[in-house]
Amino acid sequence: MSATTIVSSPGKVLAAGGYLVLDRAYSGVVISTSSRFxxxxxxxxxxxxxxxxxxxxxxxxxxxxxxxxxxxxxxxVRVEQLETSKAPKTNKFVHLALQHTLTLALEIHGGDPxxxxxxxxxGLDIAVVGDNDFYSQRAKLESLGLPNTLxxxxxxxxxxxxxxxxxxxxxxxxxxxxALITSLVSALLLRFSVISPSDFAETGSADRRLAxxxxxxxxxxxxxKVGSGFDVAAAVFGSQLYTRFDPAVLQPLMNDDASESRALxxxxxSPAWNxxxxxxxxxxxTRLVLADVDAGSDTPSFIGQVLKWRKENPEAASxxxxxxxxxxxxxxxxxxxxxxxxxxxxxxxxxxxxxxxxLPPSEWQQHRKDPNLSLPAQVILQVFYLVYEHxxxxxxxxxxxxxxxNVHIEPPxxxxxxxxxxxxxxxxxGGVPGAGGYDAIWLLVCEVPGTPEEQRPLHRVERxxxxxxxxxxxxxxxxxxxxxxxxxxxxDAIRGLREAIARG
Ligand SMILES: Nc1ncnc2c1ncn2[C@@H]1O[C@H](COP(=O)(O)OP(=O)(O)OP(=O)(O)O)[C@@H](O)[C@H]1O
Ligand SMILES: C[C@@](O)(CCOP(=O)(O)O)CC(=O)O
Numbered sequence: 001m002s003a004t005t006i007v008s009s010p011g012k013v014l015a016a017g018g019y020l021v022l023d024r025a026y027s028g029v030v031i032s033t034s035s036r037f038x039x040x041x042x043x044x045x046x047x048x049x050x051x052x053x054x055x056x057x058x059x060x061x062x063x064x065x066x067x068x069x070x071x072x073x074x075x076x077v078r079v080e081q082l083e084t085s086k087a088p089k090t091n092k093f094v095h096l097a098l099q100h101t102l103t104l105a106l107e108i109h110g111g112d113p114x115x116x117x118x119x120x121x122x123g124l125d126i127a128v129v130g131d132n133d134f135y136s137q138r139a140k141l142e143s144l145g146l147p148n149t150l151x152x153x154x155x156x157x158x159x160x161x162x163x164x165x166x167x168x169x170x171x172x173x174x175x176x177x178x179a180l181i182t183s184l185v186s187a188l189l190l191r192f193s194v195i196s197p198s199d200f201a202e203t204g205s206a207d208r209r210l211a212x213x214x215x216x217x218x219x220x221x222x223x224x225k226v227g228s229g230f231d232v233a234a235a236v237f238g239s240q241l242y243t244r245f246d247p248a249v250l251q252p253l254m255n256d257d258a259s260e261s262r263a264l265x266x267x268x269x270s271p272a273w274n275x276x277x278x279x280x281x282x283x284x285x286t287r288l289v290l291a292d293v294d295a296g297s298d299t300p301s302f303i304g305q306v307l308k309w310r311k312e313n314p315e316a317a318s319x320x321x322x323x324x325x326x327x328x329x330x331x332x333x334x335x336x337x338x339x340x341x342x343x344x345x346x347x348x349x350x351x352x353x354x355x356x357x358x359l360p361p362s363e364w365q366q367h368r369k370d371p372n373l374s375l376p377a378q379v380i381l382q383v384f385y386l387v388y389e390h391x392x393x394x395x396x397x398x399x400x401x402x403x404x405x406n407v408h409i410e411p412p413x414x415x416x417x418x419x420x421x422x423x424x425x426x427x428x429x430g431g432v433p434g435a436g437g438y439d440a441i442w443l444l445v446c447e448v449p450g451t452p453e454e455q456r457p458l459h460r461v462e463r464x465x466x467x468x469x470x471x472x473x474x475x476x477x478x479x480x481x482x483x484x485x486x487x488x489x490x491x492d493a494i495r496g497l498r499e500a501i502a503r504g
Pocket of ligand 1: 058060091092093094128129130134166171172173174175176177178180223
Protein backbone atom coordinates (compact mmCIF):
# COMPACT_ATOMS: atom_id res chain seq x y z
CA MET A 1 0.00 0.00 0.00
CA SER A 2 1.53 3.34 -1.02
CA ALA A 3 1.72 6.03 1.62
CA THR A 4 -1.01 8.08 0.00
CA THR A 5 -4.36 6.87 -1.34
CA ILE A 6 -6.27 9.33 -3.50
CA VAL A 7 -9.59 8.87 -5.27
CA SER A 8 -11.33 11.58 -7.26
CA SER A 9 -14.95 11.61 -8.45
CA PRO A 10 -16.71 13.89 -10.89
CA GLY A 11 -19.69 16.19 -10.39
CA LYS A 12 -22.90 15.77 -12.38
CA VAL A 13 -25.53 17.41 -14.53
CA LEU A 14 -28.89 15.74 -15.05
CA ALA A 15 -29.52 17.19 -18.50
CA ALA A 16 -32.79 15.32 -19.01
CA GLY A 17 -34.86 13.13 -16.75
CA GLY A 18 -35.46 15.29 -13.68
CA TYR A 19 -38.28 13.77 -11.56
CA LEU A 20 -38.81 10.94 -14.07
CA VAL A 21 -35.58 9.28 -12.98
CA LEU A 22 -37.02 8.81 -9.49
CA ASP A 23 -39.13 6.07 -11.10
CA ARG A 24 -37.41 2.92 -12.38
CA ALA A 25 -39.61 2.98 -15.46
CA TYR A 26 -37.64 5.95 -16.78
CA SER A 27 -34.01 6.82 -17.29
CA GLY A 28 -32.08 10.07 -17.17
CA VAL A 29 -29.35 11.63 -19.30
CA VAL A 30 -26.51 12.16 -16.83
CA ILE A 31 -23.40 14.08 -17.79
CA SER A 32 -20.37 13.90 -15.52
CA THR A 33 -18.19 16.96 -15.24
CA SER A 34 -14.47 17.68 -15.35
CA SER A 35 -14.83 19.25 -11.90
CA ARG A 36 -13.94 16.63 -9.31
CA PHE A 37 -13.81 15.98 -5.60
CA UNK A 38 -10.65 14.46 -4.10
CA UNK A 39 -10.24 12.36 -0.98
CA UNK A 40 -6.58 12.12 0.01
CA UNK A 41 -5.70 9.57 2.70
CA UNK A 42 -2.28 9.63 4.32
CA UNK A 43 -0.87 7.94 7.36
CA UNK A 44 -1.20 10.19 10.41
CA UNK A 45 2.41 9.28 11.27
CA UNK A 46 1.52 9.67 14.90
CA UNK A 47 2.01 13.44 14.61
CA UNK A 48 -1.26 14.86 13.30
CA UNK A 49 -3.20 12.08 15.05
CA UNK A 50 -2.58 9.07 17.24
CA UNK A 51 -3.18 5.34 16.75
CA UNK A 52 -6.80 4.50 15.95
CA UNK A 53 -7.58 8.14 15.25
CA UNK A 54 -8.87 9.53 11.98
CA UNK A 55 -8.75 13.22 11.26
CA UNK A 56 -10.76 14.52 8.30
CA UNK A 57 -9.88 18.01 7.11
CA UNK A 58 -11.57 20.22 4.60
CA UNK A 59 -8.87 22.82 3.95
CA UNK A 60 -11.11 25.02 1.77
CA UNK A 61 -13.19 26.08 4.79
CA UNK A 62 -12.70 27.73 8.16
CA UNK A 63 -12.75 25.44 11.20
CA UNK A 64 -13.36 22.35 9.07
CA UNK A 65 -11.53 19.57 10.91
CA UNK A 66 -13.28 16.60 12.41
CA UNK A 67 -11.45 14.11 14.65
CA UNK A 68 -12.66 10.58 15.24
CA UNK A 69 -11.64 7.68 17.42
CA UNK A 70 -12.00 4.13 16.14
CA UNK A 71 -12.63 1.34 18.64
CA UNK A 72 -13.17 -2.38 18.19
CA UNK A 73 -15.52 -4.02 20.69
CA UNK A 74 -17.23 -7.42 20.49
CA UNK A 75 -16.49 -7.85 16.80
CA UNK A 76 -17.89 -4.42 15.97
CA VAL A 77 -16.19 -1.19 14.97
CA ARG A 78 -17.29 2.17 16.33
CA VAL A 79 -16.27 5.57 14.98
CA GLU A 80 -16.90 8.40 17.41
CA GLN A 81 -16.22 12.09 17.05
CA LEU A 82 -13.70 13.47 19.51
CA GLU A 83 -14.15 16.67 21.45
CA THR A 84 -10.81 17.87 20.15
CA SER A 85 -12.43 18.41 16.72
CA LYS A 86 -11.98 22.02 15.57
CA ALA A 87 -15.27 22.10 13.69
CA PRO A 88 -18.18 23.66 15.58
CA LYS A 89 -20.67 21.27 13.95
CA THR A 90 -20.66 17.57 13.27
CA ASN A 91 -20.39 16.37 9.66
CA LYS A 92 -22.98 13.65 9.22
CA PHE A 93 -21.85 12.80 5.69
CA VAL A 94 -18.22 12.29 6.67
CA HIS A 95 -19.03 10.51 9.95
CA LEU A 96 -21.42 8.03 8.30
CA ALA A 97 -18.90 7.39 5.51
CA LEU A 98 -16.22 6.47 8.07
CA GLN A 99 -18.52 4.40 10.29
CA HIS A 100 -20.08 2.30 7.56
CA THR A 101 -17.04 1.87 5.35
CA LEU A 102 -15.06 0.61 8.33
CA THR A 103 -17.94 -1.68 9.32
CA LEU A 104 -18.00 -3.09 5.80
CA ALA A 105 -14.22 -3.51 5.82
CA LEU A 106 -14.33 -5.38 9.12
CA GLU A 107 -17.04 -7.72 7.81
CA ILE A 108 -15.14 -8.40 4.60
CA HIS A 109 -12.04 -9.23 6.64
CA GLY A 110 -14.04 -11.82 8.54
CA GLY A 111 -14.56 -9.72 11.67
CA ASP A 112 -10.81 -9.76 12.45
CA PRO A 113 -9.78 -6.20 13.32
CA UNK A 114 -6.08 -6.95 12.73
CA UNK A 115 -6.01 -5.62 9.14
CA UNK A 116 -7.80 -2.42 10.07
CA UNK A 117 -5.77 -1.94 13.24
CA UNK A 118 -2.57 -2.27 11.23
CA UNK A 119 -3.68 0.46 8.81
CA UNK A 120 -4.78 2.60 11.74
CA UNK A 121 -1.66 2.09 13.82
CA UNK A 122 -0.38 5.59 13.05
CA GLY A 123 -3.83 7.09 12.59
CA LEU A 124 -5.14 8.41 9.29
CA ASP A 125 -5.07 11.96 7.99
CA ILE A 126 -7.75 12.52 5.35
CA ALA A 127 -8.13 15.72 3.35
CA VAL A 128 -11.19 16.29 1.17
CA VAL A 129 -11.16 19.04 -1.43
CA GLY A 130 -13.34 19.96 -4.37
CA ASP A 131 -12.65 21.83 -7.58
CA ASN A 132 -13.73 25.47 -7.43
CA ASP A 133 -16.85 24.81 -9.51
CA PHE A 134 -18.62 23.05 -6.62
CA TYR A 135 -18.85 26.33 -4.74
CA SER A 136 -19.97 29.71 -6.09
CA GLN A 137 -16.95 31.87 -6.96
CA ARG A 138 -19.03 35.08 -7.26
CA ALA A 139 -17.74 36.66 -4.05
CA LYS A 140 -14.14 35.77 -4.89
CA LEU A 141 -14.41 37.29 -8.39
CA GLU A 142 -15.93 40.42 -6.91
CA SER A 143 -13.19 40.74 -4.31
CA LEU A 144 -10.59 40.41 -7.09
CA GLY A 145 -12.43 43.04 -9.15
CA LEU A 146 -12.95 40.54 -11.96
CA PRO A 147 -16.05 40.17 -14.17
CA ASN A 148 -18.17 36.99 -14.05
CA THR A 149 -16.49 35.25 -16.99
CA LEU A 150 -14.76 31.99 -17.78
CA UNK A 151 -11.51 33.87 -18.34
CA UNK A 152 -11.74 35.30 -14.81
CA UNK A 153 -12.37 31.85 -13.32
CA UNK A 154 -9.10 30.61 -14.75
CA UNK A 155 -7.32 33.26 -12.64
CA UNK A 156 -8.57 31.76 -9.36
CA UNK A 157 -6.05 29.21 -8.02
CA UNK A 158 -7.24 25.59 -7.84
CA UNK A 159 -9.01 24.38 -4.66
CA UNK A 160 -9.43 27.97 -3.58
CA UNK A 161 -10.29 28.74 0.04
CA UNK A 162 -13.92 29.80 0.45
CA UNK A 163 -13.23 32.08 3.44
CA UNK A 164 -16.36 30.83 5.25
CA UNK A 165 -17.43 27.82 7.27
CA UNK A 166 -18.80 24.86 5.32
CA UNK A 167 -22.38 25.52 6.46
CA UNK A 168 -22.29 29.03 4.96
CA UNK A 169 -20.96 28.20 1.50
CA UNK A 170 -23.04 28.72 -1.67
CA UNK A 171 -23.08 25.40 -3.53
CA UNK A 172 -23.60 25.33 -7.28
CA UNK A 173 -25.69 22.16 -7.58
CA UNK A 174 -22.91 20.01 -9.06
CA UNK A 175 -23.35 17.28 -6.47
CA UNK A 176 -20.65 18.05 -3.91
CA UNK A 177 -21.93 15.58 -1.33
CA UNK A 178 -22.26 12.68 -3.79
CA ALA A 179 -18.77 13.30 -5.22
CA LEU A 180 -17.33 13.70 -1.72
CA ILE A 181 -18.92 10.50 -0.40
CA THR A 182 -17.93 8.52 -3.48
CA SER A 183 -14.28 9.62 -3.25
CA LEU A 184 -14.09 9.09 0.49
CA VAL A 185 -15.81 5.69 0.56
CA SER A 186 -13.81 4.41 -2.43
CA ALA A 187 -10.49 5.65 -1.00
CA LEU A 188 -11.24 3.97 2.35
CA LEU A 189 -12.23 0.70 0.66
CA LEU A 190 -8.91 0.75 -1.21
CA ARG A 191 -6.93 1.73 1.88
CA PHE A 192 -8.40 -1.12 3.92
CA SER A 193 -7.87 -3.62 1.07
CA VAL A 194 -11.58 -4.31 0.61
CA ILE A 195 -11.27 -3.60 -3.11
CA SER A 196 -8.21 -3.73 -5.35
CA PRO A 197 -6.87 -0.84 -7.45
CA SER A 198 -6.90 -2.93 -10.64
CA ASP A 199 -10.50 -4.09 -10.20
CA PHE A 200 -11.67 -0.67 -9.13
CA ALA A 201 -10.20 0.75 -12.36
CA GLU A 202 -12.60 -1.38 -14.42
CA THR A 203 -16.01 0.10 -15.08
CA GLY A 204 -18.20 -2.97 -14.64
CA SER A 205 -16.12 -4.78 -12.01
CA ALA A 206 -17.50 -6.17 -8.77
CA ASP A 207 -15.17 -3.86 -6.82
CA ARG A 208 -16.45 -0.76 -8.55
CA ARG A 209 -20.03 -1.86 -8.04
CA LEU A 210 -19.34 -2.45 -4.35
CA ALA A 211 -17.87 1.07 -4.08
CA UNK A 212 -21.00 2.37 -5.81
CA UNK A 213 -23.41 0.49 -3.57
CA UNK A 214 -21.57 1.51 -0.41
CA UNK A 215 -21.41 5.18 -1.47
CA UNK A 216 -25.08 5.09 -2.47
CA UNK A 217 -26.00 3.65 0.95
CA UNK A 218 -23.97 6.20 2.93
CA UNK A 219 -25.31 9.07 0.82
CA UNK A 220 -28.93 7.95 1.29
CA UNK A 221 -28.42 7.54 5.03
CA UNK A 222 -26.80 10.99 5.33
CA UNK A 223 -29.58 12.61 3.31
CA UNK A 224 -32.21 10.73 5.30
CA LYS A 225 -33.90 9.47 2.12
CA VAL A 226 -33.38 7.21 -0.86
CA GLY A 227 -33.33 9.53 -3.89
CA SER A 228 -32.81 8.36 -7.46
CA GLY A 229 -29.06 8.11 -6.86
CA PHE A 230 -28.08 9.52 -10.25
CA ASP A 231 -25.52 11.82 -8.60
CA VAL A 232 -23.64 8.96 -6.92
CA ALA A 233 -23.91 6.88 -10.11
CA ALA A 234 -22.33 9.77 -12.06
CA ALA A 235 -19.59 10.12 -9.44
CA VAL A 236 -18.77 6.39 -9.72
CA PHE A 237 -19.41 5.57 -13.40
CA GLY A 238 -19.31 8.93 -15.24
CA SER A 239 -21.66 10.07 -18.02
CA GLN A 240 -24.45 7.59 -18.63
CA LEU A 241 -28.10 6.90 -19.25
CA TYR A 242 -29.10 6.05 -15.70
CA THR A 243 -31.96 3.88 -14.51
CA ARG A 244 -32.32 3.82 -10.75
CA PHE A 245 -32.16 0.83 -8.39
CA ASP A 246 -35.21 -0.44 -6.58
CA PRO A 247 -35.08 1.38 -3.22
CA ALA A 248 -36.23 -1.81 -1.49
CA VAL A 249 -32.64 -3.08 -1.60
CA LEU A 250 -31.63 -0.41 0.94
CA GLN A 251 -34.75 -0.43 3.07
CA PRO A 252 -33.43 -2.92 5.65
CA LEU A 253 -30.58 -0.49 6.40
CA MET A 254 -32.41 2.79 6.27
CA ASN A 255 -32.95 3.50 9.91
CA ASP A 256 -30.02 4.27 12.15
CA ASP A 257 -30.52 1.28 14.47
CA ALA A 258 -30.80 -1.18 11.60
CA SER A 259 -27.71 0.17 9.86
CA GLU A 260 -25.75 -0.40 13.06
CA SER A 261 -26.96 -3.89 13.83
CA ARG A 262 -27.37 -5.54 10.41
CA ALA A 263 -24.57 -6.98 8.37
CA LEU A 264 -23.77 -4.65 5.48
CA UNK A 265 -21.81 -6.91 3.15
CA UNK A 266 -24.70 -9.21 2.11
CA UNK A 267 -26.83 -6.19 1.18
CA UNK A 268 -24.11 -4.05 -0.37
CA UNK A 269 -22.86 -6.86 -2.58
CA SER A 270 -26.30 -8.25 -3.31
CA PRO A 271 -27.41 -8.85 -6.93
CA ALA A 272 -30.66 -7.06 -5.99
CA TRP A 273 -28.96 -3.76 -6.92
CA ASN A 274 -30.71 -3.42 -10.25
CA UNK A 275 -29.61 0.03 -11.44
CA UNK A 276 -28.70 0.26 -15.13
CA UNK A 277 -25.79 2.29 -16.44
CA UNK A 278 -25.81 2.62 -20.23
CA UNK A 279 -22.99 4.35 -22.08
CA UNK A 280 -23.48 7.98 -22.96
CA UNK A 281 -21.26 10.85 -24.09
CA UNK A 282 -21.73 14.20 -25.77
CA UNK A 283 -20.90 14.47 -29.46
CA UNK A 284 -17.45 15.61 -30.65
CA UNK A 285 -16.81 19.27 -31.51
CA THR A 286 -19.39 20.36 -28.97
CA ARG A 287 -18.95 21.66 -25.44
CA LEU A 288 -21.07 21.47 -22.35
CA VAL A 289 -21.48 24.90 -20.76
CA LEU A 290 -22.80 25.41 -17.25
CA ALA A 291 -23.76 28.49 -15.31
CA ASP A 292 -24.70 29.06 -11.76
CA VAL A 293 -27.72 31.34 -11.54
CA ASP A 294 -28.20 33.76 -8.70
CA ALA A 295 -30.75 32.34 -6.28
CA GLY A 296 -30.97 28.67 -5.26
CA SER A 297 -34.23 26.76 -5.03
CA ASP A 298 -35.63 24.46 -2.40
CA THR A 299 -35.33 21.24 -4.39
CA PRO A 300 -36.74 18.85 -1.75
CA SER A 301 -39.99 20.83 -1.64
CA PHE A 302 -40.13 20.79 -5.47
CA ILE A 303 -39.85 17.01 -5.41
CA GLY A 304 -42.61 16.69 -2.81
CA GLN A 305 -44.95 18.91 -4.80
CA VAL A 306 -44.30 17.27 -8.15
CA LEU A 307 -44.79 13.78 -6.72
CA LYS A 308 -47.98 14.89 -4.95
CA TRP A 309 -49.37 16.35 -8.17
CA ARG A 310 -48.48 13.15 -10.04
CA LYS A 311 -50.32 11.07 -7.46
CA GLU A 312 -53.39 13.28 -7.47
CA ASN A 313 -53.54 13.59 -11.27
CA PRO A 314 -52.56 10.12 -12.47
CA GLU A 315 -53.93 10.42 -15.99
CA ALA A 316 -52.54 13.85 -16.84
CA ALA A 317 -49.23 12.95 -15.22
CA SER A 318 -48.97 9.64 -17.00
CA UNK A 319 -49.50 11.34 -20.39
CA UNK A 320 -46.98 14.04 -19.54
CA UNK A 321 -44.40 11.55 -18.19
CA UNK A 322 -44.76 9.51 -21.40
CA UNK A 323 -44.20 12.58 -23.59
CA UNK A 324 -41.20 13.71 -21.58
CA UNK A 325 -39.77 10.21 -21.64
CA UNK A 326 -40.12 10.04 -25.39
CA UNK A 327 -38.32 13.36 -25.83
CA UNK A 328 -35.60 12.37 -23.34
CA UNK A 329 -34.97 9.07 -25.11
CA UNK A 330 -34.96 10.73 -28.53
CA UNK A 331 -32.52 13.36 -27.33
CA UNK A 332 -30.14 10.71 -25.98
CA UNK A 333 -30.44 8.62 -29.14
CA UNK A 334 -29.71 11.51 -31.50
CA UNK A 335 -26.75 12.68 -29.41
CA UNK A 336 -25.30 9.17 -29.50
CA UNK A 337 -25.95 8.96 -33.24
CA UNK A 338 -23.85 12.10 -33.70
CA UNK A 339 -20.84 10.47 -32.01
CA UNK A 340 -21.20 7.51 -34.37
CA UNK A 341 -21.52 9.83 -37.35
CA UNK A 342 -18.30 11.53 -36.33
CA UNK A 343 -16.53 8.17 -36.09
CA UNK A 344 -17.66 7.08 -39.56
CA UNK A 345 -17.62 10.44 -41.40
CA UNK A 346 -15.26 12.80 -39.54
CA UNK A 347 -14.80 15.33 -42.34
CA UNK A 348 -18.53 15.54 -43.17
CA UNK A 349 -19.27 15.83 -39.48
CA UNK A 350 -16.86 18.71 -39.05
CA UNK A 351 -18.24 20.60 -42.04
CA UNK A 352 -21.78 20.25 -40.64
CA UNK A 353 -20.69 21.57 -37.25
CA UNK A 354 -18.83 24.47 -38.90
CA UNK A 355 -22.00 25.33 -40.82
CA UNK A 356 -24.30 25.37 -37.80
CA UNK A 357 -21.72 27.24 -35.72
CA UNK A 358 -22.57 30.36 -37.73
CA LEU A 359 -26.36 30.00 -37.57
CA PRO A 360 -28.94 30.02 -34.79
CA PRO A 361 -30.79 26.68 -34.58
CA SER A 362 -34.03 28.23 -35.88
CA GLU A 363 -32.24 28.64 -39.26
CA TRP A 364 -30.62 25.20 -39.47
CA GLN A 365 -33.59 23.60 -41.20
CA GLN A 366 -33.30 26.02 -44.14
CA HIS A 367 -29.74 24.85 -44.65
CA ARG A 368 -30.37 21.13 -44.54
CA LYS A 369 -29.99 20.86 -48.30
CA ASP A 370 -27.05 23.25 -48.50
CA PRO A 371 -25.33 22.32 -51.83
CA ASN A 372 -21.96 23.15 -50.26
CA LEU A 373 -22.45 20.26 -47.83
CA SER A 374 -21.99 16.58 -48.73
CA LEU A 375 -25.00 14.30 -48.34
CA PRO A 376 -23.71 12.81 -45.04
CA ALA A 377 -23.04 16.34 -43.75
CA GLN A 378 -26.60 17.33 -44.63
CA VAL A 379 -27.92 14.36 -42.63
CA ILE A 380 -25.69 15.29 -39.69
CA LEU A 381 -26.94 18.89 -39.81
CA GLN A 382 -30.49 17.55 -39.76
CA VAL A 383 -29.75 15.41 -36.70
CA PHE A 384 -28.32 18.43 -34.87
CA TYR A 385 -31.60 20.15 -35.61
CA LEU A 386 -33.53 17.21 -34.14
CA VAL A 387 -31.39 17.43 -31.01
CA TYR A 388 -32.38 21.09 -30.71
CA GLU A 389 -36.05 20.23 -31.24
CA HIS A 390 -36.11 17.40 -28.68
CA UNK A 391 -34.43 19.59 -26.06
CA UNK A 392 -36.89 22.41 -26.73
CA UNK A 393 -39.77 19.93 -26.36
CA UNK A 394 -38.33 18.75 -23.03
CA UNK A 395 -38.20 22.35 -21.80
CA UNK A 396 -41.80 22.88 -22.82
CA UNK A 397 -42.93 19.67 -21.06
CA UNK A 398 -40.97 20.55 -17.92
CA UNK A 399 -42.71 23.93 -17.84
CA UNK A 400 -46.03 22.05 -18.06
CA UNK A 401 -44.96 19.84 -15.18
CA UNK A 402 -44.09 22.95 -13.17
CA UNK A 403 -47.43 24.54 -14.01
CA UNK A 404 -49.33 21.44 -12.96
CA UNK A 405 -47.44 21.04 -9.68
CA ASN A 406 -47.32 24.79 -9.07
CA VAL A 407 -43.54 25.00 -8.81
CA HIS A 408 -41.17 27.00 -11.02
CA ILE A 409 -39.22 24.20 -12.67
CA GLU A 410 -38.25 26.55 -15.49
CA PRO A 411 -39.08 29.95 -13.99
CA PRO A 412 -39.95 32.78 -16.44
CA UNK A 413 -36.57 34.46 -15.92
CA UNK A 414 -34.81 31.21 -16.80
CA UNK A 415 -37.05 30.82 -19.86
CA UNK A 416 -36.01 34.29 -21.06
CA UNK A 417 -32.35 33.50 -20.38
CA UNK A 418 -32.45 30.14 -22.16
CA UNK A 419 -34.38 31.60 -25.11
CA UNK A 420 -31.78 34.34 -25.44
CA UNK A 421 -29.02 31.69 -25.44
CA UNK A 422 -30.89 29.51 -27.96
CA UNK A 423 -31.13 32.44 -30.38
CA UNK A 424 -27.33 32.58 -30.68
CA UNK A 425 -25.47 31.03 -33.60
CA UNK A 426 -23.94 27.65 -32.76
CA UNK A 427 -25.93 26.99 -29.58
CA UNK A 428 -27.40 23.50 -29.93
CA UNK A 429 -29.62 22.97 -26.91
CA GLY A 430 -29.98 23.55 -23.19
CA GLY A 431 -32.24 23.61 -20.19
CA VAL A 432 -32.48 23.74 -16.42
CA PRO A 433 -30.65 20.73 -14.94
CA GLY A 434 -32.02 18.27 -12.40
CA ALA A 435 -34.98 19.52 -10.43
CA GLY A 436 -34.83 22.92 -12.15
CA GLY A 437 -35.61 26.18 -10.38
CA TYR A 438 -33.30 29.16 -10.30
CA ASP A 439 -30.13 27.17 -9.53
CA ALA A 440 -28.41 26.71 -12.85
CA ILE A 441 -28.61 26.27 -16.62
CA TRP A 442 -26.81 23.92 -18.98
CA LEU A 443 -26.11 24.43 -22.67
CA LEU A 444 -24.49 22.45 -25.44
CA VAL A 445 -22.64 24.61 -27.95
CA CYS A 446 -20.58 23.96 -31.07
CA GLU A 447 -16.85 24.19 -30.39
CA VAL A 448 -14.61 23.81 -33.44
CA PRO A 449 -10.94 24.29 -32.58
CA GLY A 450 -9.34 27.25 -34.33
CA THR A 451 -12.55 29.33 -34.51
CA PRO A 452 -11.68 33.02 -33.89
CA GLU A 453 -12.73 34.08 -30.37
CA GLU A 454 -15.46 36.50 -31.52
CA GLN A 455 -17.12 33.76 -33.56
CA ARG A 456 -17.11 31.10 -30.87
CA PRO A 457 -20.64 30.20 -29.77
CA LEU A 458 -19.33 30.19 -26.20
CA HIS A 459 -18.24 33.81 -26.62
CA ARG A 460 -21.73 34.74 -27.85
CA VAL A 461 -23.29 32.96 -24.87
CA GLU A 462 -21.03 34.78 -22.43
CA ARG A 463 -22.08 38.09 -24.04
CA UNK A 464 -25.75 37.19 -23.45
CA UNK A 465 -24.99 36.32 -19.82
CA UNK A 466 -23.21 39.60 -19.19
CA UNK A 467 -26.18 41.64 -20.40
CA UNK A 468 -29.05 39.63 -18.89
CA UNK A 469 -31.23 41.73 -16.57
CA UNK A 470 -33.23 39.80 -13.94
CA UNK A 471 -30.61 37.22 -12.98
CA UNK A 472 -26.95 37.14 -12.11
CA UNK A 473 -25.38 34.44 -14.24
CA UNK A 474 -21.96 33.13 -13.34
CA UNK A 475 -20.22 30.62 -15.61
CA UNK A 476 -18.73 27.40 -14.26
CA UNK A 477 -15.43 26.16 -15.64
CA UNK A 478 -16.52 22.52 -16.06
CA UNK A 479 -16.79 20.65 -19.34
CA UNK A 480 -17.92 17.05 -19.78
CA UNK A 481 -15.63 14.44 -18.26
CA UNK A 482 -15.02 11.44 -20.48
CA UNK A 483 -13.00 9.70 -17.75
CA UNK A 484 -15.75 7.20 -16.77
CA UNK A 485 -16.17 8.34 -13.21
CA UNK A 486 -14.14 7.77 -10.09
CA UNK A 487 -10.43 7.11 -10.42
CA UNK A 488 -7.25 6.67 -8.44
CA UNK A 489 -4.97 9.71 -8.61
CA UNK A 490 -1.33 10.54 -7.94
CA UNK A 491 -0.75 13.57 -5.73
CA ASP A 492 1.61 15.50 -7.98
CA ALA A 493 -0.39 14.89 -11.14
CA ILE A 494 -3.16 17.22 -9.93
CA ARG A 495 -2.27 20.91 -10.07
CA GLY A 496 -2.56 22.57 -6.69
CA LEU A 497 -3.59 19.45 -4.77
CA ARG A 498 -0.43 19.08 -2.70
CA GLU A 499 -0.58 22.77 -1.72
CA ALA A 500 -4.31 22.55 -0.91
CA ILE A 501 -4.01 19.60 1.45
CA ALA A 502 -0.98 21.15 3.14
CA ARG A 503 -3.11 24.09 4.27
CA GLY A 504 -4.04 23.95 7.93
N1 LIG B 1 -15.71 20.12 1.17
C1 LIG B 1 -16.44 19.41 2.03
N2 LIG B 1 -15.89 18.92 3.14
C2 LIG B 1 -16.58 18.21 4.02
N3 LIG B 1 -17.88 17.92 3.88
C3 LIG B 1 -18.50 18.39 2.78
C4 LIG B 1 -17.81 19.16 1.80
N4 LIG B 1 -18.69 19.48 0.82
C5 LIG B 1 -19.87 18.93 1.17
N5 LIG B 1 -19.77 18.28 2.34
C6 LIG B 1 -20.81 17.52 3.05
O1 LIG B 1 -21.95 17.48 2.21
C7 LIG B 1 -23.04 18.16 2.83
C8 LIG B 1 -23.86 18.92 1.79
O2 LIG B 1 -24.73 18.01 1.25
P1 LIG B 1 -26.03 18.42 0.40
O3 LIG B 1 -26.72 17.15 0.06
O4 LIG B 1 -26.73 19.54 1.06
O5 LIG B 1 -25.32 19.06 -0.86
P2 LIG B 1 -25.52 18.72 -2.38
O6 LIG B 1 -26.97 18.59 -2.66
O7 LIG B 1 -24.62 17.63 -2.77
O8 LIG B 1 -24.98 20.08 -3.00
P3 LIG B 1 -24.67 20.50 -4.47
O9 LIG B 1 -25.36 19.52 -5.41
O10 LIG B 1 -25.20 21.89 -4.59
O11 LIG B 1 -23.19 20.44 -4.58
C9 LIG B 1 -22.39 19.11 3.82
O12 LIG B 1 -23.26 19.42 4.88
C10 LIG B 1 -21.20 18.27 4.31
O13 LIG B 1 -21.61 17.33 5.26
C1 LIG C 1 -35.67 15.82 -9.04
C2 LIG C 1 -34.57 14.78 -9.18
O1 LIG C 1 -34.95 13.85 -10.18
C3 LIG C 1 -33.26 15.43 -9.65
C4 LIG C 1 -32.61 16.42 -8.71
O2 LIG C 1 -31.43 16.85 -9.31
P1 LIG C 1 -30.54 18.08 -8.80
O3 LIG C 1 -30.13 17.77 -7.42
O4 LIG C 1 -31.42 19.30 -8.92
O5 LIG C 1 -29.38 18.12 -9.78
C5 LIG C 1 -34.37 14.06 -7.85
C6 LIG C 1 -33.50 12.81 -7.93
O6 LIG C 1 -33.28 12.29 -9.03
O7 LIG C 1 -33.08 12.31 -6.87
